[in-house]
Amino acid sequence: MSELQHIPQGELGRGWARFKRNRLALGSLVFVGLLVAVALAAPLLAPYSYAEQDLTGRFLPPLSDGHLLGTDELGRDVFSRLIYSLRTALLIGFAAELVALAVALVIGMWAAYQGGRVEQWLMGFTDIMYAFPNYLFAVLLVVIMGRSPLSIIVAIGIASWVNQARLIRAQVLKIKTFEFVEALRSIGTSGFSIAVRHILPNAVGPLLVTTSFGIPLAIIAESGLAILGLGVAPPTPSWGGMIIDGYTYVLGNPQLIVAPLTLFGLTMLAFTWIGDGLRDAFDTGEEDRA
Amino acid sequence: MLAYLARRLVRLILSLVAVSIITFGLLQLVPGSFSELAEAGTSELGGDASATDPALTERYGEQVPAWEQYLTFMRGLVTFDMGPSYRYPQSTVEELIIEAFPVSLSLAVPAMLLTLLIAVPVGVMAAVKKGKLADYGSVFTLTTLQALPGYLFALLLVLVFAVWLGMLPVRGWAGPEYLVIPVVALAVQPTAMLARYVRTSMLEELREDYVVAAQAKGGRRRVVLVRHVLRNSLIPLVTVAGPLFANLATGTVFIEALLGIPGLGRLFTTAARTRDMPLLMGTTLFFALIFLLMNLIVDMVYGLLDPRIRHQRSSGWRRPKPPRRLLATTSRGRGTPGHDAPDRSPAAPGDVEVARP
Numbered sequence: 001m002s003e004l005q006h007i008p009q010g011e012l013g014r015g016w017a018r019f020k021r022n023r024l025a026l027g028s029l030v031f032v033g034l035l036v037a038v039a040l041a042a043p044l045l046a047p048y049s050y051a052e053q054d055l056t057g058r059f060l061p062p063l064s065d066g067h068l069l070g071t072d073e074l075g076r077d078v079f080s081r082l083i084y085s086l087r088t089a090l091l092i093g094f095a096a097e098l099v100a101l102a103v104a105l106v107i108g109m110w111a112a113y114q115g116g117r118v119e120q121w122l123m124g125f126t127d128i129m130y131a132f133p134n135y136l137f138a139v140l141l142v143v144i145m146g147r148s149p150l151s152i153i154v155a156i157g158i159a160s161w162v163n164q165a166r167l168i169r170a171q172v173l174k175i176k177t178f179e180f181v182e183a184l185r186s187i188g189t190s191g192f193s194i195a196v197r198h199i200l201p202n203a204v205g206p207l208l209v210t211t212s213f214g215i216p217l218a219i220i221a222e223s224g225l226a227i228l229g230l231g232v233a234p235p236t237p238s239w240g241g242m243i244i245d246g247y248t249y250v251l252g253n254p255q256l257i258v259a260p261l262t263l264f265g266l267t268m269l270a271f272t273w274i275g276d277g278l279r280d281a282f283d284t285g286e287e288d289r290a
Numbered sequence: 291m292l293a294y295l296a297r298r299l300v301r302l303i304l305s306l307v308a309v310s311i312i313t314f315g316l317l318q319l320v321p322g323s324f325s326e327l328a329e330a331g332t333s334e335l336g337g338d339a340s341a342t343d344p345a346l347t348e349r350y351g352e353q354v355p356a357w358e359q360y361l362t363f364m365r366g367l368v369t370f371d372m373g374p375s376y377r378y379p380q381s382t383v384e385e386l387i388i389e390a391f392p393v394s395l396s397l398a399v400p401a402m403l404l405t406l407l408i409a410v411p412v413g414v415m416a417a418v419k420k421g422k423l424a425d426y427g428s429v430f431t432l433t434t435l436q437a438l439p440g441y442l443f444a445l446l447l448v449l450v451f452a453v454w455l456g457m458l459p460v461r462g463w464a465g466p467e468y469l470v471i472p473v474v475a476l477a478v479q480p481t482a483m484l485a486r487y488v489r490t491s492m493l494e495e496l497r498e499d500y501v502v503a504a505q506a507k508g509g510r511r512r513v514v515l516v517r518h519v520l521r522n523s524l525i526p527l528v529t530v531a532g533p534l535f536a537n538l539a540t541g542t543v544f545i546e547a548l549l550g551i552p553g554l555g556r557l558f559t560t561a562a563r564t565r566d567m568p569l570l571m572g573t574t575l576f577f578a579l580i581f582l583l584m585n586l587i588v589d590m591v592y593g594l595l596d597p598r599i600r601h602q603r604s605s606g607w608r609r610p611k612p613p614r615r616l617l618a619t620t621s622r623g624r625g626t627p628g629h630d631a632p633d634r635s636p637a638a639p640g641d642v643e644v645a646r647p
Contacts, residue, residue, distance in 0.1 A: 127305065131306070136577060139543075142562075144320055243441075247461075250448060
């Protein structure tokens with residue numbers, strides 16, 4: 001009896017038990033948790049304001065005069081800007097992925113569950129979205145909606161739901177063939193209820209995996225937009241903005257780029273390793289199963 | 291086959307029309323008429339607002355209704371006369387695209403070659419050493435590399451080779467030495483993705499009966515691996531390599547912006563930032579055309595390479611779902627294409643029929 005209670009119940013519980021055994025993934029999760037904490041506590045941790053300029057103290061080297069990572073071309077404290085840029089990256093990354101996931105869920109599930117003409121139309125629309133090369137749609141949307149954080153979130157979200165919709169559709173199509181769905185239908189459960197209350201919980205593993213891969217992609221898109229000059233408006237710092245600003249002075253002051261580059265790279269790796277861990281835990285990837 | 295080609299071409303044109311309508315419709319949401327924006331664009335850039343080309347006003351002026359502007363543009367697309375751009379009124383949209391495309395191609399072709407040159411041996415090595423340290427090590431490295439966007443690699447290379455060693459230029463476009471950093475940076479992600487794909491494909495082929503047969507007949511391991519397994523496992527590679535190349539040839543946007551390369555990506559970005567509507571429409575449609583054409587070519591070549599596959603009646607819009615094994619890769623690499631390639635693995639359902647003896 002007591003042994004039985006130790007077996008985690010439900011898809012999530014079992015996945016988590018497997019996930020915990022992956023040291024790299026667990027470490028990455030802790031790291032991301034730390035990043036979130038730092039981003040939330042940015043005003044407490046940052047020694048200076050991210051916008052405060054000091055034109056007499058430009059291009060200070062790291063570790064000088066209270067500036068841990070030095071100052072940039074306008075004399076702003078790089079360390080403080082880095083902490084605040086984490087806010088931008090994570091906020092836009094999480095929120096944009098949430099938007100993408102919401103759109104993908106509605107379209108993917110509707111298409112798969114309804115079938116027939118609705119499915120044909122929805123999937124035809126997905127195909128057309130595919131013809132837009134990656135990120136170009138996001139650029140178009142930002143041009144139309146402007147550079148506020150909200151419009152960047154919506155732009156990236158709308159530009160990146162297509163793959164997730166396909167994945168969700170594939171999942172729902174698979175689960176739809178299970179016997180319990182037939183059983184539910186035979187007792188008169190409504191289609192909506194089956195889809196949301198019964199099929200969705202069974203697809204939670206693959207959903208988590210896509211989300212964990214979707215967030216870093218959204219962050220990459222956000223920084224990319226900033227590199228193109230279409231990111232969040234200055235002086236709000238973002239990794240892409242810090243990179244493209246610092247790039248002008250890269251020969252004399254490479255440290256201006258090294259700082260955001262390092263944090264950016266580490267964040268990407270952490271999310272990837274979490275995603276890999278989740279994929280192994282929920283056994284959704286068949287890629288390496290040979 | 292011809293009928294299939296015709297159907298695919300019709301679908302391609304329909305997709306292009308859909309893309310053009312979506313793009314144009316979205317651009318209509320930008321407040322202000324085309325020519326007003328044109329004037330704003332030129333004066334923002336220090337140009338003279340009054341000097342706006344009369345051809346522009348005639349095409350996109352306030353008195354011209356939106357649907358007529360759209361039709362004019364689409365007619366121009368077909369007759370190859372898309373008219374002047376806002377930002378560069380002295381040159382036409384098609385001239386600008388023709389000028390920028392070779393620049394992007396000169397990055398894409400070497401990057402693609404580099405990708406194939408590295409990815410195939412690495413993938414084969416990992417597959418052959420399946421379950422050993424070399425396999426785990428390379429898979430881990432590849433996954434890690436795939437997670438980082440190309441522009442981060444470009445920055446890393448700039449820091450090492452331009453700043454630290456002083457061997458290569460930081461940015462610009464003036465000679466062969468300017469190619470090195472963008473080509474290598476562009477190749478990293480595709481290499482990682484392709485190598486993993488080769489590995490999976492090799493492992494799948496290795497399980498086939500003909501491998502056992504070849505070995506039983508006394509084929510040496512190396513011969514069996516290269517002549518039978520590798521050759522067969524490279525066929526599905528076509529489905530990934532095609533869209534990958536389309537992606538490299540068009541979408542080097544971030545790297546081009548970072549390194550100051552006057553390619554297609556930068557043309558698109560400049561058009562977007564200055565709200566240069568004709569140029570924006572032109573580049574978007576050109577990108578879409580390359581993507582769709584590449585997909586078509588891949589499907590055709592695939593049918594030729596693998597005689598087991600016959601193209602059957604394709605049902606309207608629906609395309610078969612992507613290969614299951616790619617999904618994991620796909621979900622991570624939206625930057626890398628290939629996921630819209632139909633599944634040609636023998637077990638795949640959809641509009642590809644597999645005829646087995």
